[in-house]
Amino acid sequence: MKKIFVLLLFLPILAFSQNEDSLFIKQMSDDIMLNGKAYEWLYHLTKKIGNRLTASTNFYKAIEWGKQTLQQTGADNVNLQTCNVVHWMRGKVDAVSVTSINNKNESIKLNAIALGNSLAGNANAQVIALKNFDELEKRKDEVRGKIVFFNYGFNQTYTETFRAYGESGKYRYFGPSRAAKYGAKGCLIRSLSGSTDNFPHTGMMKYNDSFPIIPCAALGLQDADKLWSLCQSNSITAGITTSGYYLKDTIAYNVIGELKGSTKANEIITIGGHLDSWDVGEGAHDDGAGIVQTIEVLRVLKAMHYIPKHTIRFVLFANEENGLAGGKKYAEEAVAKNEKHLFALESDAGGFTPRGFGFTMQDASLKKMQNWISLLLPYGCYKLEARGGGADINGLNEKLNVPVGELLPDSQRYFDVHHTNNDVFETVNKRELLLGAVNMAALIYLIDKYGL
Amino acid sequence: MKKIFVLLLFLPILAFSQNEDSLFIKQMSDDIMLNGKAYEWLYHLTKKIGNRLTASTNFYKAIEWGKQTLQQTGADNVNLQTCNVVHWMRGKVDAVSVTSINNKNESIKLNAIALGNSLAGNANAQVIALKNFDELEKRKDEVRGKIVFFNYGFNQTYTETFRAYGESGKYRYFGPSRAAKYGAKGCLIRSLSGSTDNFPHTGMMKYNDSFPIIPCAALGLQDADKLWSLCQSNSITAGITTSGYYLKDTIAYNVIGELKGSTKANEIITIGGHLDSWDVGEGAHDDGAGIVQTIEVLRVLKAMHYIPKHTIRFVLFANEENGLAGGKKYAEEAVAKNEKHLFALESDAGGFTPRGFGFTMQDASLKKMQNWISLLLPYGCYKLEARGGGADINGLNEKLNVPVGELLPDSQRYFDVHHTNNDVFETVNKRELLLGAVNMAALIYLIDKYGL
Numbered sequence A, B: 001m002k003k004i005f006v007l008l009l010f011l012p013i014l015a016f017s018q019n020e021d022s023l024f025i026k027q028m029s030d031d032i033m034l035n036g037k038a039y040e041w042l043y044h045l046t047k048k049i050g051n052r053l054t055a056s057t058n059f060y061k062a063i064e065w066g067k068q069t070l071q072q073t074g075a076d077n078v079n080l081q082t083c084n085v086v087h088w089m090r091g092k093v094d095a096v097s098v099t100s101i102n103n104k105n106e107s108i109k110l111n112a113i114a115l116g117n118s119l120a121g122n123a124n125a126q127v128i129a130l131k132n133f134d135e136l137e138k139r140k141d142e143v144r145g146k147i148v149f150f151n152y153g154f155n156q157t158y159t160e161t162f163r164a165y166g167e168s169g170k171y172r173y174f175g176p177s178r179a180a181k182y183g184a185k186g187c188l189i190r191s192l193s194g195s196t197d198n199f200p201h202t203g204m205m206k207y208n209d210s211f212p213i214i215p216c217a218a219l220g221l222q223d224a225d226k227l228w229s230l231c232q233s234n235s236i237t238a239g240i241t242t243s244g245y246y247l248k249d250t251i252a253y254n255v256i257g258e259l260k261g262s263t264k265a266n267e268i269i270t271i272g273g274h275l276d277s278w279d280v281g282e283g284a285h286d287d288g289a290g291i292v293q294t295i296e297v298l299r300v301l302k303a304m305h306y307i308p309k310h311t312i313r314f315v316l317f318a319n320e321e322n323g324l325a326g327g328k329k330y331a332e333e334a335v336a337k338n339e340k341h342l343f344a345l346e347s348d349a350g351g352f353t354p355r356g357f358g359f360t361m362q363d364a365s366l367k368k369m370q371n372w373i374s375l376l377l378p379y380g381c382y383k384l385e386a387r388g389g390g391a392d393i394n395g396l397n398e399k400l401n402v403p404v405g406e407l408l409p410d411s412q413r414y415f416d417v418h419h420t421n422n423d424v425f426e427t428v429n430k431r432e433l434l435l436g437a438v439n440m441a442a443l444i445y446l447i448d449k450y451g452l
Helices: A001-034 A036-051 A059-071 A133-139 A161-173 A173-179 A219-231 A284-302 A324-337 A363-370 A373-379 A394-400 A430-451 B001-036 B038-049 B057-073 B131-138 B161-173 B175-179 B220-235 B284-301 B327-338 B363-370 B373-379 B396-400 B430-450
Strands: A077-089 A096-101 A108-110 A111-113 A121-130 A147-149 A184-189 A216-219 A236-242 A244-260 A263-274 A310-317 A340-346 A354-360 A381-385 A406-410 B077-089 B095-101 B108-110 B111-115 B121-130 B147-150 B186-190 B216-219 B236-242 B245-257 B262-276 B308-316 B340-346 B353-362 B383-385 B404-408
Touching: A001 A244, A001 A284, A001 A373, A001 A430, A036 A059, A036 A284, A036 A430, A059 A077, A059 A161, A059 A244, A059 A284, A077 A324, A077 B404, A077 B430, A096 B236, A108 A219, A121 A219, A133 A147, A133 A173, A147 A219, A147 A236, A161 A173, A161 A394, A161 B216, A173 A184, A173 B121, A173 B363, A184 A219, A184 A236, A216 A236, A216 B404, A219 A236, A219 B383, A236 B095, A244 A324, A263 A284, A263 A324, A284 A310, A340 A394, A340 A430, A340 B001, A340 B038, A354 A363, A354 A430, A363 A381, A363 A430, A363 B340, A363 B404, A373 A381, A373 A394, A373 A430, A394 A406, A394 B308, A406 A430, B001 B175, B001 B284, B001 B373, B038 B057, B038 B430, B057 B077, B057 B245, B057 B284, B057 B308, B077 B327, B121 B186, B121 B220, B131 B147, B131 B175, B147 B175, B147 B220, B147 B236, B147 B383, B161 B175, B175 B186, B186 B220, B216 B220, B216 B236, B220 B236, B245 B284, B245 B327, B262 B284, B262 B327, B262 B430, B284 B308, B308 B327, B308 B430, B327 B396, B340 B396, B340 B430, B363 B383, B363 B430, B373 B383, B373 B430, B404 B430
Parallel strands: A121 A147, A147 A184, A184 A216, A263 A310, A263 A340, A340 A406, A354 A381, B121 B147, B147 B186, B186 B216, B262 B308, B262 B340, B340 B404, B353 B383
Antiparallel strands: A077 A244, A096 A108, A096 A236, A111 A216, A121 A236, A244 A310, A354 A406, B077 B245, B095 B108, B095 B236, B111 B216, B121 B236, B245 B308, B353 B404
16 A cells, blocks of 8 residues: 555656656657757768878868867866877778789789788788688688688678678688688678768787788678689689888877766766778768767757766777777776776767667666656667677776666668768768757666766 | 476477578578579669659559569569649759859859759749848848758767758748748759769659749758858859759559469558659669668568568659659558558668668557567678668558558668769669668568467
8 A cells, every 4th residue: 555655646747757858858859850960960070081090181080070079068077198109001092903814914903001000011921711610720721822702791681781790800800810820811791881882991809929910801802702602613712902001109099079077977978980981981980970969969958958867978988999998098097097987988980770678787877767758769779788888888888887878879881881981971870860859869868867 | 387388388389489480581691692684673663664753654664564564573463543743843954053143143053953853944043041040030020032041960979860861851841832822933952962972952842732843952062061061251143044844744553563462362461662762863872772672582582482461562653752642552552452551661770781670569569579680690690670661651550550661771872862863873883782682581581470
């Protein structure tokens, strides 16, 4: 009986609260869909600045733009957080070709791009085409002096393409060193994508100091298929020329804007994306989208005259792609300053139509949030999953056990453009981009209001 | 106690059944994602045939292709269902320009396209720019001798773009006759879209026999904004030239492939899309996508060696865009032959990433289906809503009270391409298209197995 009484007592309050939240989120959504600036900001970032490899001229232009934009959008203060970054350069245009077929002098140029952080080199050798690392181990004695070609494809049966990316990522990151271990002269990989086109996809690789440095590149999928097919029946020779090198390490910055909290100003909610990109395309989905959505959340909270309880930090992280120096620095400083972080959210999965959020946090916190799902459902988010975070904010979770989360946009198109010359403004849809920001703003509002 | 006993008795069976369904749907999904032909079929339909206006040469080519493809995909029989259709022709290229600004002789060409089924005409007159029909009624005395420009925009605050389309559709369909009623010489409308580009969108309009026939066209959104802006401060004259005309009515065909049912062969489940398109672009999303998804469902059921209980009809409807003759004929014949129809499903909202289905049916049937949602969730469908059907199958619902439904893909991008030169193969993502087919196949399987 008592239980029922308590329930009856609280029910109207809860209902009122849900209704108030629903109305506030609708106001934010309307304002974003009608007055949002994310798309225009993305135009500037992609078309006026362009791609933004860490330590490049464009990257510093983007930092300056980010600082100004956060200031103009009404952040209470904007700071640059210094971090040390590598300064990798691609050098001249990468070239990969099949240089002889059946001992004829024919040469076919393949759509290829050197892997990120790889170094200059030339290889001209017979190709050994392998499906995976297991086959490498079995055939390791055949590898010496050859170019290893890992043709590990995306598993197209997964509904979530990130799962396929997760499985095939090791071939890009470790493939060259695994091949070098057995004496390979060079390494080619199938691009990490399930697309229908032939754009090659770059991305981070890592040499192993114990083994030789060899040139390595990713092939567009059509050319990967072509090379695979050629290798099935013939002895194929290929040439790889890459020109990567490092300038000396330098400094870069996380750009941090704050909205000061009222009652809990010393507790921080972080929301961010990364300002750097690879040196191809325009870094539109990866991660211009996350950057402009982050600033859009600031814009709409200001437009609503919302005073947060907690201090909300809008962070444009540096160097996510080839070093993660920005995310590491942010976490280190949080530890050093003994900061209290309530939650951190990243958008770094493309500016596509939103489907939900993924989280790494206590079950109880996740359950609490799942009660909010009806507030997000009108804007396309229907899942709040126990899995997720973001490269730039995972450090907070690892070092300080901060609950972290990420926006989960629809993933079908992401690996069509990811790390390619095709990651350009034109592939971003304005409404999809803005709807992502709507859901991010709603989530941040709810966490600020109700805690975790 | 008895209730509990019954529950315990049935629970394992239900669980086993769900598990069996889950496995079967996963097999279908894997087969579609790996071996699906929908994308290659769409390539043929869009690139080898092209747009397919009813009664055009391309349209008849598409009918022939559809017949062959259904046959080759293993339909037990394929029939052509004859229907009478209008034969509208656009004629020469439509031209709309602002011909004088401030009495100077400057002329600005606007991106425009005559509305579908409109007739040839010339108008050169002052523009009266109106927000909506309410304003038309208030200012009806100013309309005579002028060109009426309805600048009714998409409501961008709606998450579902079809809601905005629903609201603004009347300006395309009735706008010209409403303007003619008050003596207008011509009519321009803002394209039915919320896009950021300047493609003009055609689509069906209807003259009213009581009022004069006037030329009418839709403007690209940027040019609609431009004209609106010019009209705010100046007296603007515009010119419209359109060249639409009718050839005499002719015949066309619904293409119908069947999988014969086993135990309930006389009960029909229909699944379809429409084979015709407007005479612009390639009819890729509208509705090449629905056509190839329909045939994909046939393909995968055959690949699974699935013998349906009910007879499943795969219908490529004729003339959805400018007459609906195919859908009407299909329903009429169902009545005439006293056919028993269990359910009909249409895909005609673009080949985008699927989010759910909308239905028009009894509440009890809908509730039954909503129990299946966990079987669709792994493939991106999370909502089974009480709203929906499809132009081609609504006749079945109206005449025979047949439960009908439609695939609900994400709608954010649809009205960027709808009825424009930009509705081309390149705007369709293979995985999104196939995932739509996965969910359609799953739904048809469940309805065939469990009824409604």
